Amino acid sequence: MVVANKALIDKLQTYDVHVIGSGIGGLCVALLLAKVFAKKVCLLEQHWTAGGQTHTFGRKGGQYEWDVGIHYVGNPEDEKLPSRLLRFLSNDRLKWRKLDQAYDRIRYQDLSFDFIAGKAELIASLVDKFPHEEKAIKGYFKDIQKASQWLIKKNIINIVPSLIAYPLRWLRHLNNKLGRQTTAEYLACHFKDKALRNLLASQWGDYGLPPEQSMFAIHALVMNSYLDGGWYPEGGSGQIAQVLLDELEKCDGTCLTNVKIEKIITGKEQGAAQVVALDVTIDHHKPNAHSFTLPIKQLFSSSGAYNTYRKLLDKPIYPDLEELPWRTSLMTLYFSLNRDPRELGFTSSNYWLFDQKADGPFLTQESRGVFLSFPTLKQGENSNFCGEVVAHIDPEQFSQWRDTVWKKRGKDYRAMKDELISQLIDTVSQHYPELRAAIDYRELSTPLSLAFFTQHPHGNMYGVPFIAGRDSFEFCQAKTPYSNLYLCGQDVLSMGFFGALSGSMFSALESQGSKGFPTMMGAIKAFEKVN
Incomplete structure (x- = not known):
C-alpha cells in the first residue's frame, strides 16, 4: 500500500464538510449544506458506484438492470x-x-x-372485507396518524425556533404509550380477527422487524406514508443519485468513490471533543491502494450509528449498540x-x-x-x-x-x-x-x-432496529459527543427513502443552530415562487 500524492490530500483539505456515504442520507445533507448554507462539501463513498441503496446495477452489458434498495x-x-425539500434539492x-x-x-x-x-377507499375496502371489525379499523387509521406524528415531533423540536419548540416539548409526551408499544401489542389489543391482524402487519418487511419486535410508531409511520399510494422514479432509482450529484457539482461539491474510511481520529480543541482527521484508503479494493490521514473541519456520517460509533471511531463508544437484535x-x-x-x-x-x-x-x-x-x-x-x-x-x-x-x-x-x-x-x-x-x-x-x-x-x-424504546436511544440522534461530528441518514429518524432524507435534514439544521430552519425554509419558499 502506497501513500497518496500530496496534491490530492491538499485538495481534499479545502472542503468545509466531509460526508461519509453517498446514499440518500449523505446526498441530502451534502446538497442542503451546499445549496442553502454555501458549504463546500465532499462526499466519500467506499463503493465504486455512488448512490448507496438508490443505485442500480446491470448485467449482460446493461441488457438487464435492477434497483438495490428503492x-x-x-x-x-x-x-x-x-x-418540498426534495424538489428544492433536485431543482425539480x-x-x-x-x-x-x-x-x-x-x-x-x-x-x-x-x-x-386513498385513505377513505382503503378503509372502505377493509371494512367490506372485515365488517365485524369496522370500529377497530377506523380507530386504527386514527392511531397510525397519532403515532407517526408523535415520532416526527420528537425530532422536530431540535431544529425549529424556540417559540415553536416550547409547546412541542410538552406535546411530544402525548401518545408515548401508543407509539412505544409493539405492533403486535397494538393489533392484539384492538383486533379480534387474527387474519386481519396479520394482514395489517404484512408489510413489516418495509421496516425490518416483525410485529412482536417492532415499535408501533414505525409501523404507523410507514403505513401512513403510503395512504396516497406508492411512487417510483421515472427512468429507475439510479436517477436519484445522478440528479442530486449533478446539483451538488453546481455548488462546487464533489463525490469520490472507492474511498474507504478506516478510522475517525478524535482529539480536543479548547477542551471540547472533536473529530480532527480521517484515516482514508483510496482504491481500497485494488493492489495499488493509497492510504493517508486527512485533516477535516466538520464530518457527517451516513454510515449508520453502529459503523460510526463502534467501527470507525478511534475510541469506540455506546457499547449498547452491540446488544441490539x-x-x-x-x-x-x-x-x-x-x-x-x-x-x-x-x-x-x-x-x-x-x-x-x-x-x-x-x-x-x-x-x-x-x-x-x-x-x-x-x-x-x-x-x-x-x-x-x-x-x-x-x-x-x-x-x-x-x-x-x-x-x-x-x-x-x-x-x-x-x-x-x-x-x-x-x-x-x-x-x-x-x-x-x-x-x-x-x-x-x-x-x-x-x-x-x-x-x-x-x-x-x-x-438501528426499530424496537420499543428506539426513539430515546442517545446514539440515534443527529448530535454526537463530538462538536463537529453529526450522524445523518436513516438512524436519525427512520429507515426508508424519505426517512433517511428527513434524518439528514435534521442533521444539517442541527449543525447550523437556531437560524438553520428559517434559513432553509426561506430558500425553499424562494425556489417555489419561481417554479
Whole structure:
C-alpha cells in the first residue's frame, strides 16, 4: 500500500464538510449544506458506484438492470416538508411515476387483499372485507396518524425556533404509550380477527422487524406514508443519485468513490471533543491502494450509528449498540423474464406472498413470505423484463463464509444460493405458477453481499432496529459527543427513502443552530415562487 500524492490530500483539505456515504442520507445533507448554507462539501463513498441503496446495477452489458434498495416511496408530490425539500434539492428534476392503484397486493393461502391508494377507499375496502371489525379499523387509521406524528415531533423540536419548540416539548409526551408499544401489542389489543391482524402487519418487511419486535410508531409511520399510494422514479432509482450529484457539482461539491474510511481520529480543541482527521484508503479494493490521514473541519456520517460509533471511531463508544437484535437481513433474487410480465397478469404493484394462512399466529422472521416486484413496470418504457424477489433471512445461516471474499466464496456457498433460489421461486410459484417457466436469468444477493457493499453489521438493511424504546436511544440522534461530528441518514429518524432524507435534514439544521430552519425554509419558499 502506497501513500497518496500530496496534491490530492491538499485538495481534499479545502472542503468545509466531509460526508461519509453517498446514499440518500449523505446526498441530502451534502446538497442542503451546499445549496442553502454555501458549504463546500465532499462526499466519500467506499463503493465504486455512488448512490448507496438508490443505485442500480446491470448485467449482460446493461441488457438487464435492477434497483438495490428503492422499491417504492410515499407521495413525493405532496406539500409535506420532505417532498418540498426534495424538489428544492433536485431543482425539480426528479420525475416520478405512480404505481398501480393497488400498490401492495397481499396474498396468503386463505386471504387475498389489495392495499389501494386513498385513505377513505382503503378503509372502505377493509371494512367490506372485515365488517365485524369496522370500529377497530377506523380507530386504527386514527392511531397510525397519532403515532407517526408523535415520532416526527420528537425530532422536530431540535431544529425549529424556540417559540415553536416550547409547546412541542410538552406535546411530544402525548401518545408515548401508543407509539412505544409493539405492533403486535397494538393489533392484539384492538383486533379480534387474527387474519386481519396479520394482514395489517404484512408489510413489516418495509421496516425490518416483525410485529412482536417492532415499535408501533414505525409501523404507523410507514403505513401512513403510503395512504396516497406508492411512487417510483421515472427512468429507475439510479436517477436519484445522478440528479442530486449533478446539483451538488453546481455548488462546487464533489463525490469520490472507492474511498474507504478506516478510522475517525478524535482529539480536543479548547477542551471540547472533536473529530480532527480521517484515516482514508483510496482504491481500497485494488493492489495499488493509497492510504493517508486527512485533516477535516466538520464530518457527517451516513454510515449508520453502529459503523460510526463502534467501527470507525478511534475510541469506540455506546457499547449498547452491540446488544441490539441485528440478525435481520435480506436476500434478493434478481431475475429476468423471456416475456412481458404483464402477459402473466402482473402490474406495477408490489406483491407480498405468504406460504401460510393469515388466520394464525403473528408473522415472525421465520414466516415464509416474499416481496415480488417488477422495476421494469414501475419506471416507464423499458423492454428489459426484470423482476426481484426479496425475503428476510437470518445472516447466521452464512456465518461459515463470513471471512471469505466477494465472488470467491466457494462451491458450497454457490450450492446454498442455488437451493435458496429454488425455495424463493417455489414460494412465488404457489401464487403465480406461470412465472417459473418465464425466468431466463437469475442471481441471488445474500446478507454477505449487503455486508460487503454497505459495511453494515450482518448485512443489516435498516440501521438501528426499530424496537420499543428506539426513539430515546442517545446514539440515534443527529448530535454526537463530538462538536463537529453529526450522524445523518436513516438512524436519525427512520429507515426508508424519505426517512433517511428527513434524518439528514435534521442533521444539517442541527449543525447550523437556531437560524438553520428559517434559513432553509426561506430558500425553499424562494425556489417555489419561481417554479
